[in-house]
Amino acid sequence: METIVQNFKKHDLRPSPQRMAVMKFLLVHPTHPTAETIYTALSPGYPTLSRTTVYQTLEKLYETGLAQKIVIEDGEMRFDADTSDHGHFKCVTCGEVFDFFYPANHPFPEMEGAFEIQEKHLYYKGLCPTCKST
Amino acid sequence: METIVQNFKKHDLRPSPQRMAVMKFLLVHPTHPTAETIYTALSPGYPTLSRTTVYQTLEKLYETGLAQKIVIEDGEMRFDADTSDHGHFKCVTCGEVFDFFYPANHPFPEMEGAFEIQEKHLYYKGLCPTCKST
DNA sequence: GTTCCTGCAAAAGCTTTGCAGAAGA
DNA sequence: TCTTCTGCAAAGCTTTTGCAGGAAC
Numbered sequence: 001m002e003t004i005v006q007n008f009k010k011h012d013l014r015p016s017p018q019r020m021a022v023m024k025f026l027l028v029h030p031t032h033p034t035a036e037t038i039y040t041a042l043s044p045g046y047p048t049l050s051r052t053t054v055y056q057t058l059e060k061l062y063e064t065g066l067a068q069k070i071v072i073e074d075g076e077m078r079f080d081a082d083t084s085d086h087g088h089f090k091c092v093t094c095g096e097v098f099d100f101f102y103p104a105n106h107p108f109p110e111m112e113g114a115f116e117i118q119e120k121h122l123y124y125k126g127l128c129p130t131c132k133s134t
Numbered sequence: 135m136e137t138i139v140q141n142f143k144k145h146d147l148r149p150s151p152q153r154m155a156v157m158k159f160l161l162v163h164p165t166h167p168t169a170e171t172i173y174t175a176l177s178p179g180y181p182t183l184s185r186t187t188v189y190q191t192l193e194k195l196y197e198t199g200l201a202q203k204i205v206i207e208d209g210e211m212r213f214d215a216d217t218s219d220h221g222h223f224k225c226v227t228c229g230e231v232f233d234f235f236y237p238a239n240h241p242f243p244e245m246e247g248a249f250e251i252q253e254k255h256l257y258y259k260g261l262c263p264t265c266k267s268t
Numbered sequence: 269g270t271t272c273c274t275g276c277a278a279a280a281g282c283t284t285t286g287c288a289g290a291a292g293a
Numbered sequence: 294t295c296t297t298c299t300g301c302a303a304a305g306c307t308t309t310t311g312c313a314g315g316a317a318c
Contacts, residue, residue: 014317016273036307050275055308074211075283075307087243092252102243109221109236109256114267118226118260122243126252133248148292150298170282184300189283209282209308273316280309291298 011064018049022057026067026081032088032097034076072097072123085120091128098128145198152183156191160201160215166222166231168210206231206257219254225262232262 004023008015021042025033033041039054058079061067070078072090078097089098108120138157142149155176159167167175173188192213195201204212206224212231223232242254 014272016316018274034307048275051307052275052309053273056273071205071208074205074208077208077308089245089249089251098249100243100245106243107241109234109240111223111234111258114263115223115232115258116261116266117223117258119258121255121257121259123255124245124249124251124253125255127250129248132250148297150291152299168282182300185282186284186300187298190298211282269318271316271318274314276312276314278309278311280307282305282307284303284305286303287301289299291296293294293296 007066011066013060013064018046018053019057019060021046021049022054023061023066023081026061026079030080030082030099032070032078032080034078038079070097070121070123072125087122087124089124089126089128091131092125093127093131096128100124141200145200147194147198152180152187153191153194155180155183156188157195157200157215160195160213164214164216164233166204166212166214168212172213204231204255204257206259221256221258223258223260223262225265226259227261227265230262234258 004020004027005015008019008023013019022038025038025042029041035051035054035058038058039049039051042049042054058067058069058077061079062069065083066081068080068083070080070088072078072088082099085104086099086101089100090096091098111117138154138161139149142153142157147153156172159172159175163175169185169188169192172192173183173185176183176188192201192203192211195213196203199217200215202214202217204214204222206212206222216233219238220233220235223234224230225232245251
């Protein structure tokens with residue numbers, strides 16, 4: 001909790017109750033939620049919370065590097081407070097998104113020419129164990 | 135041209151003029167166009183062409199494996215007639231999408247457990263040589 | 269006082285769906 | 294005939310923007 005406030009201040013983000021709630025939700029639910037999911041989950045506790053605030057908060061978290069923005073399917077942006085390098089797997093049947101990790105020194109393809117790479121994203125699609133066996 | 139017709143028939147797709155035009159556009163323009171880009175480009179030649187047809191055609195091409203569906207940014211689906219394994223790089227400044235290739239035997243992270251992987255996507259973001267030097 | 273933040277309402281952008289007519293098998 | 298395909302219009306969803314009031318610094 002303390003840490004969240006400190007991280008916010010470090011990035012010139014005011015630790016408003018709404019922002020704290022969104023960040024806390026991401027930390028407690030590492031399920032790569034969408035903005036809508038977060039909004040729906042937090043609404044009962046923050047009756048006046050608006051989607052606008054959720055969207056803006058998530059964008060801020062992404063800009064400051066406090067969260068990752070994940071795009072696997074069009075039309076749904078997901079967020080992840082785990083900003084370490086890791087991949088994502090989306091089950092095409094149940095829609096759930098799983099993490100998968102790899103060593104820090106894992107070789108990634110190089111690019112020819114003078115490209116400046118800022119983000120690397122890796123995602124797979126397929127069937128999760130549960131859906132596969134059904 | 136002949137090949138396109140044959141590929142279509144192989145997958146039970148009728149080679150309508152509209153579909154041929156979309157497929158041909160993808161082959162001639164390996165620039166990962168969006169549905170809108172394709173629609174805009176083809177409209178002059180097919181005055182009655184509708185977005186619906188473009189969207190449906192692209193979906194069909196994806197389902198039959200004749201094209202790849204690429205999602206990097208939310209809100210824009212891109213398509214690529216090159217269905218070989220390769221990565222994509224999107225320049226955050228100019229928006230252009232570049233291909234990058236890697237050896238067929240390039241090691242990709244493994245997943246623990248009984249996941250059935252159907253698609254692997256790799257994309258980078260950053261600055262392209264032109265935008266970097268500007 | 270000035271800047272940042274919230275949230276309502278509206279707009280925007282991309283994609284999908286319903287449906288009727290046309291074309292092909 | 295029966296299935297597939299096209300395309301107009303409308304709807305659907307997610308996300309963004311304009312703006313006014315409020316809070317923090």
